[in-house]
Structure formats: structure tokens, C-alpha cells
Amino acid sequence: MGIVGLAAVLLARDFPPIPGQAYGPALFPTVLGAGLVLCAVLVALQDPGPATPPASARGRMTALAATAAPVVVILGWDLLGWPLLAFGLGSAMLMLVGTRPLIALATSAGVAVLTWVIFAMVLRVPLPRGPLSFLPY
């Protein structure tokens, strides 16, 4: 956080001032950045407290999968389309947390259909169909 504050102060130096005024767009970010640096120093001086107990290997893996899922959504958005992405990602994550395959597949299919109906058909959000070009909007 201190680094973010310092970067804000340094970058704000290049912001142009308002002609005829003592203060410009740099003032607020500079004050905030300096404050952030000060807070970071104060936090660093504190006792860090007890460390969080490490998660199990399976827990770490599912947490990592949850973090990776939005990246997969972004990368596969146009190629796979929303319904296949929702079905695939949903099934994979559900099975990772120990759900039985049949229940995982059925739940993910339900989520894919439900989200398509709500977002694409009712709310008119332009979700990509991917290979399933026959799906109604």
C-alpha cells in the first residue's frame, strides 16, 4: 500500500495545474498518496499478530480455481460462449469441492440455462452464444 501511495505522489507530479490557481488535479491524489505512505509505515510498525493457519491442499486448489475462473471466462468469452463456459466452469468447480459428478453436471446445466434466460433473454445483456448459435435471445 505504501508503494501505491508513493507511486500516486510521483505520478501526480506530472498533472497540469489549473491556470491562475494554486491548486490543481494533483493536490488530492498527492495528499492521499502521502497519507497512504504514512499509514503503511504505521501498519509496518505494528505487531503483525498471529498468522492465519494454512489451508488444506484441496482448499488451496479450489481457492485457486475460483481465482482462475474469471480469467477463463475472459479468455473463453467469444470462443466458447456463455452457456458452455458456465456449464464447464460450474461443473469443474463443483466437482473440485466434492460434489458428485451427476449433481455437479445437472446443477451447472441449470445455472447455465437460468443465467441465459435471466441475463440474455429478459435483461437483454449481449452474452455470446459461442458454438451454440441456435440459442434464442
Place this chain on the structure above:
Amino acid sequence: MDALLRAIVLVAEPQVLLTILASSIFGLMVGCIPGLTATMATALLVPFAMFLDPVSAIASIVAATAMAIFAGDIPGTLLRLPGTPASAAYVHHSYRLAMSGRAGEVLGLNLVFSALGGLLGTVVLVAAAPTLADYALSLSSFEFFWLSMLGLSCAVFLVGDNVPKGAAALLLGLLLATVGRDYSTAFPRFTFDDPELLDGIPFVSALIGFFAVPEIIRTLRDPGVLGAVPVVQASRIFQGMGRAILRWRWNFLRSGLVGTFVGALPGGGADTAAWAAYGMSRRLSRDPEAWDKEGIEGIVDATSANNASLSGAWIPALVFAIPGDTITAIAIGVLYLKNVTPGPSIFLENAHVLYAVFITFFIANLLMIPLGWLAIRAAVPLLKVPRQMLMAPLLLFACLGAFAVDNSLFGIGTMLACGLLGYWMEENGIPVGPAVLGMVMGRLVEENLMTSLIKVQGDLTRFFDRPVATALAAFTLLVWVWPLARSLRRHLARRAPATPPA
């Protein structure tokens, strides 16, 4: 009067009523699931709210949060797991009584006093907000600047446990709010030549990230086990409720007002209100032993306070555009997106919208009784679904919500970035609430600061020229000094017994 009639017509629209019903059910479900908070429910609602008219959008947030805060009591009583942090204060007390066969009575009290607390808070909101707004119209940028400073300071210094960490979160949020075109010169700040950032960081995607993603990651990482065996619930939950209302009317009034006040403090929120009312209940109890063992007084106090705080949080949000809690911070963001600017002028320009919001509060709290009764009956099967199974669908909903705001994948990227940042912050004891508060209020604070600075042309003493501004500045200073004085007193108290007698 005309505005009130227009408001009634607005709320009577089938779309608004259906929205309230659907959001209430959603809120009850989210509240029932331990680990999912009312704030998360609001964050996940926002993408839907984007497609609704302003009244329906706010109605959905009001209804969902009121229901979620009550529903948090259900797993708290039946499983000793608070459904939302607002129930944490009295969860052991509720569960102990439930184990002795009084689950029905406790759930009935939770339901009735939650609804009554919400109604009391709404009465205070309706009475206080227009009066304050009338006064607020006479305030200048100096007062608004100091008021914002006071609000932000309360969120960090009075409510938080760790001042440097809370302040760091707040400053980070304020800094994130500066991303995009500067309002006075339109100069792009911290955009790194990315056109997607010219209008700032997408707020809805950011808050979905801050509130939903860390919770999902944590639940998947540490699935946990249920800490207690569900107790059998009684079905006659309303038995003896009339007598209970009469008996505990003063407790209810006191705690409802305490909850409303705590809710109105920026950064307060339902959980702080419940802890404050529960602690006060114990201190003021005539029979502390009975209070601990078989009394229901503490539950009545805390459950009234947490729902009352929800309405209280809307007072500064509507009058000064200063959110009382994270939920109203999100709601303010939604109002801005819907071109309704909160602040004193809303009472002149959009009075009908405002009255409609007030009516929504009453409807949501009254609707809580029948829907809450159904939720209590349906809760046991829902509580049997493993929590981590719900995380995959929630993550997919979060991705869709982040995309749907601007129909852009940038929203999903923002959600992930803010989610990871929020997760890192919470793992290191840095609260995300002040960061979101900062993101919402950043523009307001900077606008009032810059307007005031341009007015005074470098003479900073003029920030203290007007009496109200001076008083607000003095209060702000007091809030800053208070933790220092408190820690100094503690330090001196620790040293005193060590001093050898003369």
C-alpha cells in the same frame, strides 16, 4: 402531498411490488446461508438493479437487506452459525435457549422485533431526513467538506479496531476514486492511456469484487464444518408474542433508537449496532444472572437494533450523500448511476422518489412477518446444502453481474482485481468497508475541497469562518484525538497498579 401521492402510485406499480417480493426472497436466502452477508446480497443485486427504474432499484436493496439481516438469526439460532455478521453478537445466547427447547420462541422474537426495529428506524428516518435536508440546503462547500471529513473520520477512528489499517483502506478507496478524468480540468488521472478508465474504475464491478470474491475464495479455501447439531424448531413461533412486545417495549424502544443512531454513523452498520445494544442490555439489566441464563432481553435488544440500523444508515446517505454503512454506500452508487443525486436537493428535485423509498421501507418491514415465518419453516432443508456448493453458481453470477454493467469484459477484470485486492486486505486485517466508502465519497470530498480552495484563494483560515464549519471541524478533530486519549488512558491505567505504594 402531491409528491406523496406520486410516490404511492410509483410503489403500487406491479413491477415495484414484484421486485420487493423477489428481492425479499433473495435476501432471506442469502441471510440464511452462513458466511454470505447482507452487503454481498446487495452487491449481487446491483447488476439487476441497473436494469430497473430508480424506485425499484432502491426498493430491491432495501427489501433484500432488511430480510437478510433478519434471516441471519435463523442459522444463528438453529446452528450457532450467524447467517450474517449482524447476528454474531447474540448467536450463543440464541442457540443456548434453542437447545433448551425454546427455538420457536427465540425465532419468533427475532422475527417480530426485527420487523418492529426496522419500522422504528424508518419512523426516525422519515422524521429526521426532511428536517435535516431543509437545514442542509443552507450549507456551503465548507460545511459539506467538514461533514464528509467527519463521516470518513468516524468510519476509521470510532468504528474500526485498528486505526492505521482502517485509514489505509479509506485512503486507498479515495485514491481509487481519483482514477479517471479530473472533474475540474478533465485531465485523465492514473488511466495509463486506457480509454476504459477515463470514466473511472467501474464501481459496480469493483464492489462485486470487494464484497463477493473474497468471501467465495475464503469459503472454498476453508469449507469448515457445521459447529453444532441443528435443533428441532417449534412451529408456533408467534405464541406469547403480544405479551413479549408489551413486556419489552422499553428495551425495544431504547435499542431501536441506539441501532438507528449507530446506523447513521458512517461506517457503523448492523453488526456494530447489535453489539452496542447487546452490551448495553447486559449493563442495564435489573437481573444480570437471569439475563445470562434464561433471559431473552439481550436478544430482543440486539435483534431490534440491527434492523433499525439499516434505516438509520439512510439518513446521512439521503441528506448528505454520506453513506452510513457499506449497503448505503452501494445504494448511493446505484442512485448516481440512475441519475438521482443524493443530498439535500433530492428532497426538492426527486421528492416522490424519496417518499417511495420511505414507503418501501415500511412495506419491506411489514412483509418480513409473513415471509420470515415461511423462511423459518423452510430453513432446515436450505441449511443442509453445503455452503461451498453455492460458491460456483455465485461466482458465475458475479462474473455476469460485472459484465452486465457496461457489457464489457473489462468489468470482469476489474471485479477480479478488486476481489484479489479485497482478499489480500482482509487476510491482513485491513477492512474493505472503508475502501468502498472512500470510492463512493471520493468525488464528493474532492469537489467540496477544490471548490472551497478556489473560493478562499489560498487563505486556509477561511475554512473555519462559518460557525457550523468550525463546529464540524472541531468534531472531526475530536474524533481524531479520541483514540489517542483512549490509548493514553489505558496506558496510564496499566501503569498505575505497578506503582509501589509509598
